[in-house]
Amino acid sequence: LNYIIAHGGRSDLEPVPVPTPVVRFAAFGDSITSVWMPTPDALTYTGYSWIPHLDDSKFEHVGGYAHGGYTTAQVAANATAVECDLAVVMLGTNDVGPPPWGTEWSIVRQGLIDIVAKSNAPRALICAVPPRNNDAPLGTAEAQRTLEHNERVRLLALDMGWGWVDPWFTVRAPSGQWAHQTLTDDGIHPTPVAAARCAREIPSAMQEEAS
Numbered sequence: 001l002n003y004i005i006a007h008g009g010r011s012d013l014e015p016v017p018v019p020t021p022v023v024r025f026a027a028f029g030d031s032i033t034s035v036w037m038p039t040p041d042a043l044t045y046t047g048y049s050w051i052p053h054l055d056d057s058k059f060e061h062v063g064g065y066a067h068g069g070y071t072t073a074q075v076a077a078n079a080t081a082v083e084c085d086l087a088v089v090m091l092g093t094n095d096v097g098p099p100p101w102g103t104e105w106s107i108v109r110q111g112l113i114d115i116v117a118k119s120n121a122p123r124a125l126i127c128a129v130p131p132r133n134n135d136a137p138l139g140t141a142e143a144q145r146t147l148e149h150n151e152r153v154r155l156l157a158l159d160m161g162w163g164w165v166d167p168w169f170t171v172r173a174p175s176g177q178w179a180h181q182t183l184t185d186d187g188i189h190p191t192p193v194a195a196a197r198c199a200r201e202i203p204s205a206m207q208e209e210a211s
Helices: 072-078 105-119 142-160 192-210
Strands: 002-005 013-016 023-029 059-066 086-090 124-127 163-165
Touching: 023 105, 023 192, 059 072, 072 105, 086 105, 086 192, 105 124, 105 142, 124 142, 124 192, 142 163, 163 192
Parallel strands: 023 059, 023 086, 086 124, 124 163
Antiparallel strands: 002 013
16 A cells, blocks of 8 residues: 555554556457447447446446357457457357257357457456346247356356456346346346446456456
8 A cells, every 4th residue: 555644744644545547448249248239349338238337437448349149259250459458258148049049169169269369458357148038039948058158158267267257147047047027128138227237246357357
C-alpha cells in the first residue's frame, strides 16, 4: 500500500487508495455475446448481451468477434489480433446439439486454441456457456450437453493455462436448465435480467486473469 502522513506531520499513517487499472478486453462469442447485432464486430450491444452490464469504469471492450448463430470454429476463422489485456471467450452454444447438429469436441477444442492464439492477447479467460432448456430447439437432452461441454472446456482451460469462469451458475438449475422461466425467452438466450446476473459474476475473474 502507499501511505501519506496526515494531521500536519503527525505519525498517523493513512492508506491512499490505489485505483484499479481498467481492463481492456476483446470478446469472442456467438449470439449470447452479440445478440444478433447486424455487424459481427460492432462494439455496441443490447441489454440481452452481458457486455453492456459491465462497469465501464473498470472494463473497456476494445474489439473481438461475436456473431449470432456461429460455432466455435466459425468464430475462430474470423478472429484477428486485438490490442488488449485479455481475451474473453464464451462459445459453444451452437456446438451443442444432438446429431447431426452437434460439433465434435476435437473441432471445438481446436477452435478455442485458435481463437486465443489469433487474438494475440497476453491472457485468456474462457467462460461456460449459459443454461439450455430441454424443450429448446434441436431436441431433448440439451441441458446435459451444455454441462458436458462446460466440463470439457474447463479442463481444456486448466491444461492450457487459461482462466476459467462459470458466470451463469446463479441462473442454472442442477439439471443444467434455466433456473426460472423469467431468465430466458426461448430456452437458449438470456433475458436482460440473466445477462446482468452473468455480468455480476464475471468481473472478478476478468480482473484476476488480467492482473
